[in-house]
Amino acid sequence: MxxxxxxxxxxxxxxxxxxxxxxxxxxxxxxxxxxxxxxxxxxxxxxxxxxxxxxxxxxxxxxxxxxxxxxxxxxxxxxxxxxxxxxxxxxxxxxxxxxxxxxxxxxxxxxxxxxxxxxxxxxxxxxxxxxxxxxxxxxxxxxxxxxxxxxxxxxxxxxxxxxxxxxxxxxxxxxxxxxxxxxxxxxxxxxxxxxxxxxxxxxxxxxxxxxxxxxxxxxxxxxxYKPFGFFTAISLVLALCSILFFIPVLSAYFKTGVVDRFPTLIVCGFVMVMAILFFAVGVLLSTLRSQDKRDFEYKLIQVDHMKKTSK
Known part of the structure; x- marks a missing residue:
């Protein structure tokens, strides 16, 4: 060395x-x-x-x-x-x-x-x-x-x-x-x-x-390296878009008692489901990252031992 x-x-x-x-x-x-x-x-x-x-x-x-x-x-x-x-x-x-x-x-x-x-x-x-x-x-x-x-x-x-x-x-x-x-x-x-x-x-x-x-x-x-922050940001954007487009549909329903924009309602539902899925992915990957960091600390110990024995 x-x-x-x-x-x-x-x-x-x-x-x-x-x-x-x-x-x-x-x-x-x-x-x-x-x-x-x-x-x-x-x-x-x-x-x-x-x-x-x-x-x-x-x-x-x-x-x-x-x-x-x-x-x-x-x-x-x-x-x-x-x-x-x-x-x-x-x-x-x-x-x-x-x-x-x-x-x-x-x-x-x-x-x-x-x-x-x-x-x-x-x-x-x-x-x-x-x-x-x-x-x-x-x-x-x-x-x-x-x-x-x-x-x-x-x-x-x-x-x-x-x-x-x-x-x-x-x-x-x-x-x-x-x-x-x-x-x-x-x-x-x-x-x-x-x-x-x-x-x-x-x-x-x-x-x-x-x-x-x-x-x-x-x-x-x-x-x-930061999957929770990354996927949560995407989830928030999708959820916000879904809510913004859903508000006019909900407002019209309260006024008339009729939902006359079914395509918009369906798309809003799908977008909200995607938002929930992205958030779930962020939580799952964040948990895996925590395990990865623990494994890395064990690897550091092994590398430090290799360094000492190779001197």
């Missing part, structure tokens, strides 16, 4: 990868640096190896697929995950490692949004999107993570070995944040200085398509 493992997922980062690897070797001399090349068509692998990194391949395209492979293959007491584009300062890594080792943090978030992100990032829709995602997650899941989509994080062994990677692409960071909050793991925020990509280095993100993916991921994860 490594003491510290620096994980760098890469796709066509030949302009910056050599500097990123050497920067982290300088600030974390006892760490092992792993670069996972995700089908790059440039010299990313050669330059990373030249800089002293352990280079491995992941052939399934997508950042989520790379991280899945990293988390499965590498054992370490502390993990640092960072992008290979040289937008995150290596100098903050020791503080993040310290939070895991000495503060028992399970996930440490490199917070760009509280420092220079909005000044350095030249893409206004990215800035707006980050703010929307942060607001959504913190309000839906009752947390205070400062930067939901940052690619600079530190993890404990327990987090890495109990985290089921489901996303395939850049929405992986959102999934990580929600998983940590839902599982009652300790999350720390460390403010970092963000810098935009250097000249010649191009972002792989698409503002609109990736933004839509992230928002859909939030909805999906809210359904999975």
């Amino acid at each position: 490594d003491k510290i493992a620096v994980l760098i997922p890469c796709y066509n980062e030949e302009k910056t990868i050599y500097k990123v690897v050497t920067d982290f070797k300088a600030v974390l001399p006892d760490s092992t640096i792993y670069v996972y090349d995700n089908n790059s068509s440039d010299k990313t692998s050669e330059l990373a190896e030249k800089a002293g990194a352990v280079v491995r391949k992941e052939y399934k395209q997508g950042k989520g697929n790379v991280i899945r492979r990293m988390f499965r293959e590498i054992d370490a007491e502390v993990y640092i995950m960072v992008d290979g584009d040289d937008t995150y300062p290596a100098e903050c890594a020791p503080e993040m490692v310290d939070a895991v080792i000495n503060k028992n943090a399970d996930m440490v978030v490199g917070d760009r949004l509280s420092s220079t992100y909005f000044q350095e990032n030249k893409r206004p829709f990215h800035n707006f999107g980050n703010s929307i995602v942060r607001w959504s997650i913190n309000n839906l899941f009752k947390t205070s993570i400062k930067d939901i989509m940052t690619g600079y994080r530190a993890f404990s062994y327990e987090f890495v070995k109990t985290y089921p990677v489901m996303s395939k692409g850049f929405e992986i960071e959102t999934e990580m944040s929600i998983h940590a909050v839902d599982r009652n793991m300790q999350v720390e925020n460390v403010i970092i200085e963000y810098r935009d990509r250097p000249d010649g280095s191009e972002s792989k993100l698409n503002t609109y398509s990736d933004g839509i993916k992230v928002l859909l991921t939030i909805v999906k994860l809210y359904k999975n």
Whole structure:
């Protein structure tokens, strides 16, 4: 088991990868640096190896697929995950490692949004999107993570070995944040200085398509992690619609003693039945989620035992 493992997922980062690897070797001399090349068509692998990194391949395209492979293959007491584009300062890594080792943090978030992100990032829709995602997650899941989509994080062994990677692409960071909050793991925020990509280095993100993916991921994860709230909200909307359309029918009946809008009455009845069913589904799934959380706590104990025996 490594003491510290620096994980760098890469796709066509030949302009910056050599500097990123050497920067982290300088600030974390006892760490092992792993670069996972995700089908790059440039010299990313050669330059990373030249800089002293352990280079491995992941052939399934997508950042989520790379991280899945990293988390499965590498054992370490502390993990640092960072992008290979040289937008995150290596100098903050020791503080993040310290939070895991000495503060028992399970996930440490490199917070760009509280420092220079909005000044350095030249893409206004990215800035707006980050703010929307942060607001959504913190309000839906009752947390205070400062930067939901940052690619600079530190993890404990327990987090890495109990985290089921489901996303395939850049929405992986959102999934990580929600998983940590839902599982009652300790999350720390460390403010970092963000810098935009250097000249010649191009972002792989698409503002609109990736933004839509992230928002859909939030909805999906809210359904999975908070089923009672999700299905109850749908139930309330359906019940309200049923009641609103039923009121005129009931009012006409009191005035004339005759129901002359039977189709509306029947539809209202079906909609109300659907509302009750959605509420029942929410209650049932919420009960299953409670059992799942208990099972997760047992799994944490097992993983902690594995960590101790592998040292």
